[in-house]
Amino acid sequence: MSPIGDLVKNGDSKIVAHGGQGGSVRNNFFGGKGQSQWITLDLRYCVDIGLVGYPDSGKSLLLTKLSTSDQYLIGSPEKSYKSKRPWLDDIKFKDGRLISCVDLPSLVEGAHCNDGLGHHYLKHLYHNQLILFVIDVHGFNRGIFRKPIETVLLLNKQIEIYDDRFLSKPVLIVVNKMDLPGADVAFEEFMVDLKKIYLQPDECDLDKSILPRRLIKYQDIIPISCLQDRNIDYVKQRVRELIDFNYMSKRDPDCPRTFISLLDRVMESRKQTKFKLL
Secondary structure (H helix, E strand, O other), X not given: OOOOOOXXXXXXXXXXXOOOOOOOHHHOOOOXXXXXXXXXXXXXXXXXXXXXXXXXXXXXXHHHHHHOOOOOOOOOOHHHHHHHOOEEEEEXXXXXXXXXXXXXXXXXXXXXXXXXXXXXXHHHHOOOOEEEEEEEOOOEEEOEEEOHHHHHHXXXXXXXXXXXXXXXXXXXXXXXXXXXXXXXXXXXXXXXXXXXXXXXXXXXXXXXXXXXXOOOOOOEEEEOEOOOOEOHHHHHHHHHHHHHOOOOOOOOOOHHHHHHHHHHHHHHHHHHOOOOOO
C-alpha cells in the first residue's frame, strides 16, 4: 500500500476522497455520489534525534543524562515501560535551546523482518536530523555474542534494509560503559576493527552476512560512561553542532577520506590522554 501523503507541519493537508457533484437545477437536484475509501493513519514522531541500539546499551539512561530528567531511575518500574515504547524528551541548553530526542525500543537481530519490538519504531527515524548509535563497549550477548564492531554493522544493516534513505542522515556512535574493567582495550580494538572495515573490507574476518551493502560514514565516535557522567557534555556539544549547522545538507562529498581521518583523530586523542576518556 503506497502512502497518500505526509503531513508534517501545521496547516498541511491532503485530499483523500473527493465529494460528489452537488444537486442543482442542471441535474434535477440529483447529486452525484462522493468517493469513499479506507485509510490508515500512521504516526511518525517529528524529533531532531533518534537513539538506536541493542538491549542494555544504556540508551534510556543516556537520554536521562542528556536531558537532566529525573524520569528514569535505575531499577524503577518505569524502566521496563520505556524499554517497550518510544520515550520522548528534550535536551536543554543554558541559552534556552531545546533539541527534541526519542529513545526507540531496543532492536534485535532481524528487526527489519518484524523480529522483536524495535521494528515497529524504525519508522520514527524518518524525520530525524541525527541518529545516535548507542553501543556497549563490551558488545552484546543474548544467546549469541556480538562484538562492538558487529553490533554497529548489524545496526547499519538493519536500518539499510528497512529504508536505505536513513543512511544519508548524520550518525554519531556513542560507546557506553567505559567505566567497566577492560573498557579501554575494548575501545581500542573497536576503533581498529572499524577502520579496517572501511579500508580493507575484503580482509576482515567477520561474518559476511552481517556486512551492509552501504557503510555509514559517521560524524563522530564518542566514548562515554553514563554511570559516571563522563563525556556527557561533549555528546551534547556535538549533537548541537550537528543539528544547528545542519550537517545533513552540508556534508563533505569526500566522505570516505574524511571518515578515516576522523578515526585517526579519535585514536590519536586516546593515545594522548593515555587511555582516559576524551
